[in-house]
Amino acid sequence: MNSVHNGSFTQFWEVISHTLNVREQATLAMTMRMIWLRRNKFVHEGILQHPTQVAYYGIHSAEDIALAQSEGPTMLESTGLNNSTLNAQLWKGPPDLVVKANWDAALHSPTNSTGIGVIYRDSSGDVLACSSLVWQTKLDPSLAEAMGALHAIKLARELGFNNLLVEGDSSIIVDAIRGEEIINVAAHNLAKYSFQEQGMQVWIEEVPLAIKEVIQDEKREWI
Numbered sequence: 001m002n003s004v005h006n007g008s009f010t011q012f013w014e015v016i017s018h019t020l021n022v023r024e025q026a027t028l029a030m031t032m033r034m035i036w037l038r039r040n041k042f043v044h045e046g047i048l049q050h051p052t053q054v055a056y057y058g059i060h061s062a063e064d065i066a067l068a069q070s071e072g073p074t075m076l077e078s079t080g081l082n083n084s085t086l087n088a089q090l091w092k093g094p095p096d097l098v099v100k101a102n103w104d105a106a107l108h109s110p111t112n113s114t115g116i117g118v119i120y121r122d123s124s125g126d127v128l129a130c131s132s133l134v135w136q137t138k139l140d141p142s143l144a145e146a147m148g149a150l151h152a153i154k155l156a157r158e159l160g161f162n163n164l165l166v167e168g169d170s171s172i173i174v175d176a177i178r179g180e181e182i183i184n185v186a187a188h189n190l191a192k193y194s195f196q197e198q199g200m201q202v203w204i205e206e207v208p209l210a211i212k213e214v215i216q217d218e219k220r221e222w223i
Helices: 009-017 022-045 051-071 141-159 171-175 185-196 209-222
Strands: 075-077 099-108 113-121 127-135 164-167 200-204
Touching: 022 141, 099 141, 099 185, 113 141, 113 185, 127 141, 127 185, 141 164, 185 209
Parallel strands: 075 164, 099 164
Antiparallel strands: 099 113, 113 127, 127 200
16 A cells, blocks of 8 residues: 555545454554544644653553454444435344344534444334534544544443444445445434534433434334
8 A cells, every 4th residue: 555645535545454354453443533522622722742642542442342242242234334325224223132233324414523322222122322423623534434433333332232243324435344235214303413512421221312213213113
């Protein structure tokens, strides 16, 4: 691979996906995010972090993903990255004793921020937990989706969801791992709702009112 790349980030990531293994891709994605946040911290706060902190975060975040996969049969599916028109498909429950996590990312240009939404449901379509997360930084769409996948997996570990099926909205990020395309409206709406909150929010066995109707509709369609 040439050391200099001319083209879009999507084209760059397509080249990367054929050059690096999954673990290396995750390390690169996390490191790129830290470089961007390091730049913002210097520009807006005058604080310059040491480069080793960037490398440390990238490596250890990738290790978190690998560890989450090794602790349980975590499966990842893609939902087709950031289409301008949301082509929703029927939500399907996971097998018995498996938790399904739907995640999505959204960008908010007026506030220059990025939002993540994650919903965890069982085979009956009941919500076990959900989470929103917002960063005051507008990430590249592919990088935002990568961070959404990381958030979904790390939070699942904290909640004790070891048998996990992760269904996301990024063919570029998830196809490199294992995937099929399914779009989830509830996760998409939760990602957009995240801009009404601050930092990370977690709901246990309930959801924000803004997505309650969508969750109920998806459950009825599945059952």
